[in-house]
Amino acid sequence: MNREEIRALALKKLLQVAPDINPGELDPKTPIRDQYDFDSMDFLNFTIALGREFQMDIPEKDYVAIQSLDGAVEYLAQHIEGSAEEN
Amino acid sequence: MSEFRLPSLGADMKDATLREWFVEPGDTVTKGDSIAAVETDKGIIDIEVFESGTVKEILVQPDEKVPVGTVLATIRSGGKTQGHAEPRKAGVSEDKQAPPEDMPRALNIQPPPGGERKRISPAARKRARELSVDPENIVGTGPGGAVTLEDVASSAGPAAPTGTVAGTAEKQAEAAASSMRRAIAAAVVRSNREIPHYYLSTSIDLTPALTWLEQQNAERPLPLRLVYAILLLKAVAGALQKVPEMNGFFMDDAAQVKDDVHVGVAISLRSGGLLVPTLRDVHRKNPDELMAEFSDLVNRARSGHLRGSELQDATITVTSLGEQGVDTVFPIIYPPQLAIVGFGSIVERVRPVNRAPQVRRVINASLAADHRASDGHRGALFLAEIDRLLQEPERL
Amino acid sequence: MKTTYREAMRSALQEALQQDERVFLMGEDVGRYGGCYAVSKGLQEEFGEERIRDTPLSESAFVGAGIGAALGGMRPIVEVMTVNFSLLCLDQIVNNAATLRHMSGGQFSVPVVLRMTTGAGRQLAAQHSHSLECWYAHVPGLRVIAPGTLEDMRGMLRLALEDPDPVIIFEHNALYNREGELAEDSSITDIRRAAVRRNGSDVSLICYGGNLHKTLDAAEQLAEGGIDAEVVDLRSLRPLDDETILASVRKTHRAVLIDEGWRSGSLAGEIGMRIAEQAFYDLDAPLARVCSAEVPIPYAAHLEHAALPQVDTIVEKVREVMGQNV
Numbered sequence: 031m032n033r034e035e036i037r038a039l040a041l042k043k044l045l046q047v048a049p050d051i052n053p054g055e056l057d058p059k060t061p062i063r064d065q066y067d068f069d070s071m072d073f074l075n076f077t078i079a080l081g082r083e084f085q086m087d088i089p090e091k092d093y094v095a096i097q098s099l100d101g102a103v104e105y106l107a108q109h110i111e112g113s114a115e116e117n
Numbered sequence: 118m119s120e121f122r123l124p125s126l127g128a129d130m131k132d133a134t135l136r137e138w139f140v141e142p143g144d145t146v147t148k149g150d151s152i153a154a155v156e157t158d159k160g161i162i163d164i165e166v167f168e169s170g171t172v173k174e175i176l177v178q179p180d181e182k183v184p185v186g187t188v189l190a191t192i193r194s195g196g197k198t199q200g201h202a203e204p205r206k207a208g209v210s211e212d213k214q215a216p217p218e219d220m221p222r223a224l225n226i227q228p229p230p231g232g233e234r235k236r237i238s239p240a241a242r243k244r245a246r247e248l249s250v251d252p253e254n255i256v257g258t259g260p261g262g263a264v265t266l267e268d269v270a271s272s273a274g275p276a277a278p279t280g281t282v283a284g285t286a287e288k289q290a291e292a293a294a295s296s297m298r299r300a301i302a303a304a305v306v307r308s309n310r311e312i313p314h315y316y317l318s319t320s321i322d323l324t325p326a327l328t329w330l331e332q333q334n335a336e337r338p339l340p341l342r343l344v345y346a347i348l349l350l351k352a353v354a355g356a357l358q359k360v361p362e363m364n365g366f367f368m369d370d371a372a373q374v375k376d377d378v379h380v381g382v383a384i385s386l387r388s389g390g391l392l393v394p395t396l397r398d399v400h401r402k403n404p405d406e407l408m409a410e411f412s413d414l415v416n417r418a419r420s421g422h423l424r425g426s427e428l429q430d431a432t433i434t435v436t437s438l439g440e441q442g443v444d445t446v447f448p449i450i451y452p453p454q455l456a457i458v459g460f461g462s463i464v465e466r467v468r469p470v471n472r473a474p475q476v477r478r479v480i481n482a483s484l485a486a487d488h489r490a491s492d493g494h495r496g497a498l499f500l501a502e503i504d505r506l507l508q509e510p511e512r513l
Numbered sequence: 514m515k516t517t518y519r520e521a522m523r524s525a526l527q528e529a530l531q532q533d534e535r536v537f538l539m540g541e542d543v544g545r546y547g548g549c550y551a552v553s554k555g556l557q558e559e560f561g562e563e564r565i566r567d568t569p570l571s572e573s574a575f576v577g578a579g580i581g582a583a584l585g586g587m588r589p590i591v592e593v594m595t596v597n598f599s600l601l602c603l604d605q606i607v608n609n610a611a612t613l614r615h616m617s618g619g620q621f622s623v624p625v626v627l628r629m630t631t632g633a634g635r636q637l638a639a640q641h642s643h644s645l646e647c648w649y650a651h652v653p654g655l656r657v658i659a660p661g662t663l664e665d666m667r668g669m670l671r672l673a674l675e676d677p678d679p680v681i682i683f684e685h686n687a688l689y690n691r692e693g694e695l696a697e698d699s700s701i702t703d704i705r706r707a708a709v710r711r712n713g714s715d716v717s718l719i720c721y722g723g724n725l726h727k728t729l730d731a732a733e734q735l736a737e738g739g740i741d742a743e744v745v746d747l748r749s750l751r752p753l754d755d756e757t758i759l760a761s762v763r764k765t766h767r768a769v770l771i772d773e774g775w776r777s778g779s780l781a782g783e784i785g786m787r788i789a790e791q792a793f794y795d796l797d798a799p800l801a802r803v804c805s806a807e808v809p810i811p812y813a814a815h816l817e818h819a820a821l822p823q824v825d826t827i828v829e830k831v832r833e834v835m836g837q838n839v
Contacts, residue, residue: 090334091331259798
């Protein structure tokens with residue numbers, strides 16, 4: 031899975047949690063909660079959705095790494111086996 | 118004789134389920150009385166009668182689902198000339214004395230309760246008649262709180278029987294939002310008018326609770342992790358065991374303290390507005406059960422799939438605006454409840470611990486309580502108990 | 514063409530004197546002095562003492578003379594220095610000019626044009642500053658008009674002279690020095706119909722004469738706050754153009770009346786009543802008015818300012834009507 035695929039899947043999960051997010055306007059570098067009304071419950075739902083989609087556990091201490099879309103993509107890419115080398 | 122029909126209680130409402138009649142045939146009703154409760158997708162809502170008279174026949178029974186406009190009952194015109202029916206109690210009404218059918222028409226003309234006629238602009242009144250909506254039920258935004266044309270238009274919404282209001286999805290969403298706004302407005306206006314609030318606030322060291330939570334979550338798979346709000350809810354429910362007079366309702370001029378703790382949780386919606394679904398029996402449930410229910414409620418509240426019954430029966434409300442970055446909340450009691458607890462954001466503060474300064478994670482808890490039911494001293498004990506319980510999170 | 518209201522009226526007088534030999538101007542100090550407000554400056558040199566006549570200080574006498582001249586076939590323009598002084602000739606105007614057509618069974622007409630200044634704002638004190646045009650607007654048999662734009666200042670006199678009955682033109686003294694662009698097209702003036710000077714959808718501001726610009730300024734300020742005001746310039750105070758007023762109110766559903774007269778018994782009161790009579794069910798807010806304070810207009814500048822309708826007070830009243838508490 032390459033980063034573009036990861037990004038597409040992560041964005042899909044994000045939009046499921048927060049349908050009001052406009053993907054065109056979302057700044058991938060800035061934490062999502064700084065841009066939208068995205069509270070801890072939304073964040074937990076997003077994390078759960080990512081964990082389920084990519085079949086991995088995301089420990090609470092790593093939450094800080096997935097605050098932004100870019101951060102989440104980077105984190106996922108590094109933690110999915112075999113995907114890191116592709117890039 | 119008039120027909121009491123299921124009104125449109127919001128632009129997107131198509132039907133509703135009748136839940137309860139507060140009156141029975143023969144009861145006298147006065148314009149403005151709530152005489153039935155119906156369940157819509159926004160919750161259970163009391164509906165008012167628009168005419169004074171006597172209930173003649175009830176045509177729709179509880180648990181029947183009917184479309185907007187259905188005749189629910191027939192009302193024989195001819196109001197009481199004195200006194201005010203109290204149909205909520207009149208479900209077991211003693212006042213069975215129906216006025217004679219041939220009562221002079223003139224006696225129907227009663228001044229509305231309070232003496233002053235509701236302010237409705239002439240144009241709004243005319244438009245309301247064209248749209249078949251009752252302007253008496255609309256919250257006015259014009260000068261002096263008068264109902265204006267715009268208020269009528271937004272209250273009628275696109276579902277109104279007219280071709281003049283565009284039925285776009287945007288307009289529907291707007292109308293739904295404004296109907297929620299009106300519901301919130303009605304509740305807070307009543308609260309500020311009727312309830313003598315007192316406010317207390319204290320800052321609580323949340324470090325032990327959060328440390329415990331982090332340890333717990335480190336061992337838990339993603340879907341089973343807890344959010345800190347659960348600990349706050351448990352602490353509130355626990356403190357109510359010690360100071361029960363914050364839990365219950367103020368009705369009929371008396372506090373009705375409840376044993377079971379049903380916590381209304383204020384949830385803000387993305388489109389604006391808020392819903393306060395109820396977490397039942399918080400004192401009896403463990404954090405895991407609460408987390409599952411809480412998460413389910415939040416998700417459904419935000420996707421618009423709450424059941425009406427889930428908006429009912431809360432004995433106290435908890436609101437947390439911490440994630441919006443405020444330190445302290447000064448909440449308004451949700452009537453007829455006795456109290457509301459607000460939590461601000463978690464902030465790092467230097468606090469003395471064992472006589473040495475330490476950086477601790479601190480949260481401000483505030484209480485607004487009904488002074489008719491309790492005094493500041495008990496309120497202070499209540500907040501202190503929340504604090505104490507949060508220092509021993511493993512016991513929550 | 515850039516010009517002032519004063520020059521616009523002077524050029525209207527000039528044109529009337531040139532085009533019709535029956536036209537002459539008379540009044541106090543209109544000749545040698547050039548008019549108290551310098552409106553007729555230079556006209557005596559151009560048209561001579563026969564046609565630009567200085568009169569004794571007797572309003573009753575020279576207005577009466579004007580009425581007589583009109584009955585005799587002339588087209589007199591009589592300048593009464595201010596409406597405050599016109600009370601001295603009220604008898605001539607109300608009992609004679611306004612009634613003769615009726616009392617003669619239509620045999621006589623009185624085609625006199627009376628020009629009067631009105632209004633305050635120039636620190637001329639109470640006896641020179643009142644707005645009494647409403648009193649004349651009360652009287653059947655008179656046509657009462659008030660120019661608010663340069664074009665109307667320039668064009669109304671010609672139309673008034675064409676009218677076979679007495680016409681009173683109220684010129685607000687605060688307008689004379691005002692400068693602006695005068696459109697060349699004379700057909701845009703009308704003394705029978707009110708004019709919508711600004712289109713809007715939220716509220717109708719109904720005004721005339723010297724308050725037109727204050728009202729337009731208020732409308733601009735309101736627009737910044739999201740209120741889209743329509744401005745109706747009455748032009749004719751008698752008869753009132755109900756049709757234009759009501760069409761505007763039916764569109765906006767709200768009306769605020771701006772009138773420099775005193776509130777009690779004001780023209781604003783009359784217009785408000787007509788709206789209530791004919792457009793009650795179109796109203797979405799109570800009618801409101803901005804009038805002068807019920808005092809003799811003060812001399813002191815700050816008190817005079819406070820006594821008159823101003824942009825701020827108009828804005829405030831409109832916000833109130835819109836349900837925006839200020």
